Amino acid sequence: MTLFSIAKKNIRKNFKNYFLYIASMVFSIVIYFTFVSLKYDQTIQATTDSSTKISSAFNAASxxxxxxxxxxxxxxxxxxxKKRKKEIGLYSLLGVRKKQIGQMLFYENFIMGILALIIGIILGSILSKFFVVLLMKVMGYDAISNFAISFAAVMNTVIVFILITAITSIHGYRLIYRFKLIELFKAEKEGEKQSKASFIIAIFSVLLVGIGYWLALQNLLESEIWRKMGFMITPLVILITVILGTYLLLSTLTVYLLKILRKNKGHFWNGINIISTSQLLYRIKGNARTLTIIAVLSATTLTAVGAAYSFYFNNRSNAETANPNSMMFVAKDTNISNKIHDLISHDKSHSIEYHEIIPTLQLDVDITNLHSKISGDQVEYTIIANKTYNKLVKDQKKNDSLSLKGKDAAxxxxxxxxxLSPKYVGSTISLKVKDLSENVTFKKLKKYNVLNLHxxxxxxxxxxxxxxxxxxKANLVNMxxxxxxxADHANKLTKDIQSILPEDANFSSFYNDYARGMESTGLIIFIGGFLGLVFLAATGSIIYFKQLTEANLDVERYDILHKIGVKKKEVKRSIAKQVLFIFALPLIVGIAHSVVALTALSRLMQTNLVIPVLICIAVxxxxxxxxxxxxxxxxxKIVTKSNR
Known part of the structure; x- marks a missing residue:
């Protein structure tokens, strides 16, 4: 019998033990193949106007x-x-040469990799069609995806995962050479020493995280510390202090708190809390690095997905802010204006709510007095009368009005x-038309407009x-x-109007900005959400694998508890508390980090991100x-299987 056939027999007879590993590989292949399939999908390329941009985004994300x-x-x-080290040690004890054991491990891993690759591509082919429809939907397109397997996506996935499988197989092959026989038999006992607690390091961990939070929440435009440290160095300092602080927090502060809890006799000796508390104390050191990685990944995922969803969530309001009118243009030709009115009037999909001809003045104004940091000293302002403003806010159903007198302005x-923007209120500018010059003083600032921005x-x-x-004294510009x-479904009407208007009409529409925003933010939220779910599934799986590994080590301990009369209900309650501690720690820390990061982003963008962020955290x-x-x-189930 060859080593290859022994490897196949091992997998077939011990499939239950190998299932978790194969399942994790299948999950990874499904995700990657689905993602790559979207890049090559013909429906996306035929439907969208920016398939090149989408392909570039998918390339970077892949x-x-x-x-x-x-x-x-x-x-x-x-x-x-690690779970198989004792089995490998047994092979060595029976006289099987290291080279043969290593080859067998290599074959086993490679067979499982190929099996996972086939299953993953089949499942990914099915799922990719669903994700194509979902992507089209979030980008604002109505498209039906035809079932087709991309050969390019298959080849891409096969190459990537054969390479990964080969590397992990070599890693398994080298396992037998890295450990002595006694180490293989004692592998399960590693990390069973009680962790030490240091009050000073515990306080230092809180201080490090606090410094990172403080730096992140500074006002970037006014912060002296950001200017002194540099805008390239400060983010690195934030990352280092928060990550290091998180590791010390989870490895030292948690131990310190658990030891305080152990001193609480009322809690420690209540039921079998002694078991769960003691096991956490002995294993927290081995879990600290894993929990830190999960906390940082959770924070990164929540921040990225929260920010992406915030852009998508606010797309409509941003388009409405830039385009308070459904359509707007500079009217230079009466015939063209009449044609546009006829087009809109006869379009059965839309009805006119209002139509205004707005007299305006467009003047070049010196704004040196306004101390703007984002525009030059000379800008073009559009000037409208007070009555025009009041008429438009009424049309647009804004609960506002102005009553300006003399040389007051808004x-x-x-x-x-x-x-960064000009400091309007209290400042004076000069409006010059030919030989006339009038100084006006800003009394009001409205952070919206009644005319379209473009x-x-x-x-x-x-x-x-x-x-x-x-x-x-000046020529009026009618808009x-x-x-x-x-207005959000005015694709054809918008294109028809654009086709008859000259470029200098400065045509703008709610639909154009809304559709562009849906396409770009839809792509961002899809990629962000997709990767976020992958990261979430992976981090959850890592804790799952870790806890199952520990469960297999705890079978004998819980068997003893069963023999001395501890009820299964109490055992499950103890397990629930122990696992809750491991799950809750990185989740709470990750949420705290992401809330600080998103608060900083919200301040920088001057946008309210509360609702989209709460939705992301809840999911x-x-x-x-x-x-x-x-x-x-x-x-x-693992720790009670011998008690049934």
Whole structure:
């Protein structure tokens, strides 16, 4: 019998023991193949206007996915091989040469890899069609995906995973040469020393995380510490302090708190808390690195997905802010204006809510007095009268009005950014038309506009008297604004209007900005969400594997508890507490890190991210809870199987 046939027989007879490892590989292949299939999908390339951009985004994300999947498979393989060290030691004890054992391990791992590859590609082919439809939906397209297996995606996946499988197989082959026989038999006892606790290091860990949080929450535009340290160095300092602080927090502070809990006699001697507390104390050191990785990955995932979903969630409001009118353009030709009105009037998919012809002045203004950090000293402002503003806010159903007199003015700046934009209120500018020059003072600032941003840019509202005075000296620029129903489905109408308008009409529409935003943010949220779910599944699986490894070591201990009369209900409660500690620690720390990161992002963008972030955290926690209950039930079955 050859070593290859022995390897096949081992897998067939011990498939139950190999199942977790094969399942983790299948999961990785399904995810990667599905993701790569989207890059090559014909439906996406035929439907979208930016297939090149989508392909580039998927290329970049697939590199991240390859790295992560490789690490995940390596991690799963490490747990699998560690579980088999005693078996390998037994082979050596029976006189099988190291070279032969190594070859057998290599064959076993390679066979499982090929098996997982076939299953993964089949499942991935089915799932990829669902994800194509989902991607089209979040990007705002209605498209039906035809079932087709991409040969390029298959070859890409096969090459990547044969390479990963070969590397992990060589790793398994080398296992036999790295350990002495006695080490293989004692492998299960590694990491069973009680961890030491240091009050000073525990406080230092909190201090490190606190420094990272403090730096992250600084106002970037005003912070002296960011300027002194540099905008390239400070983020690295934040990463180092938070990651190091997290590791010390989970390896030292938790031990310190568990020892305080052990001194609480009322809790420690209650039921079998002595078992769960003692096991956590002995194993927390071995778990610290894993928990740190999971906490950092959870924070990264929540931050990335939360930020991506925030962009997607706010897309409509951003498009409405930039385009308060459904459509707007500079009216230079009456015939063209009439054609546009006829097009909109006869379109059965839309009805006109309002149509306004807006008299404006477009003046070059010196804004040196406004101390702007993002624009030059000369900008073009669109000037409108007070009555025009009041009419438009009524049309747009904004609960607002202005009553300007004399040389008072109000700024309408939809792209206003605190700390960078001009300081309007209280400042004075000069409006010059030919030989007329009028100094106006800003009394109000509105962080929105009643004219579309692309057509009119920043708008200044002046009193009716002053507008009439300026208009007598300048040529009026008439702009037409339409408000209509179903503006987010005006694809054909928008294209028809654009085709008859000259470029200098500065045409803008809600649909154009909304559709572009849906496409870009939809792609971001899809990739972010997809990778986020992969990271979540992987981190949950890592804890799952780790706990199952410990469960196999605990069988004898729980068997003794059963023999001295401890009820199974108490055993399950003890397991639930122990596993909850391991699951909750990285989750709480990860959520805390992501909340700080997203708060900093919210301040930087000056956008409210509360709702989308809470939704992301809620989904993340729900999936994590499912992993927790799965782990508790499986752990319980393993430690009680001999008591049935």
């Amino acid at each position: 590199v991240v996915l390859i790295i992560f999947v490789a690490i995940f498979i390596w991690y799963s393989n490490s747990f699998f091989t 700024a309408l700046d939809a792209s206003y950014f605190e700390g 057509t009119a840019n920043t708008t200044v509202v002046v009193s009716d008297e002053l507008f009439s005075k300026l208009a007598n 037409e604004a339409y408000g209509m129903t179903n 993340y926690v729900c999936i994590y809870i499912a992993y927790y209950f799965l782990t508790v039930n499986t752990y319980y």
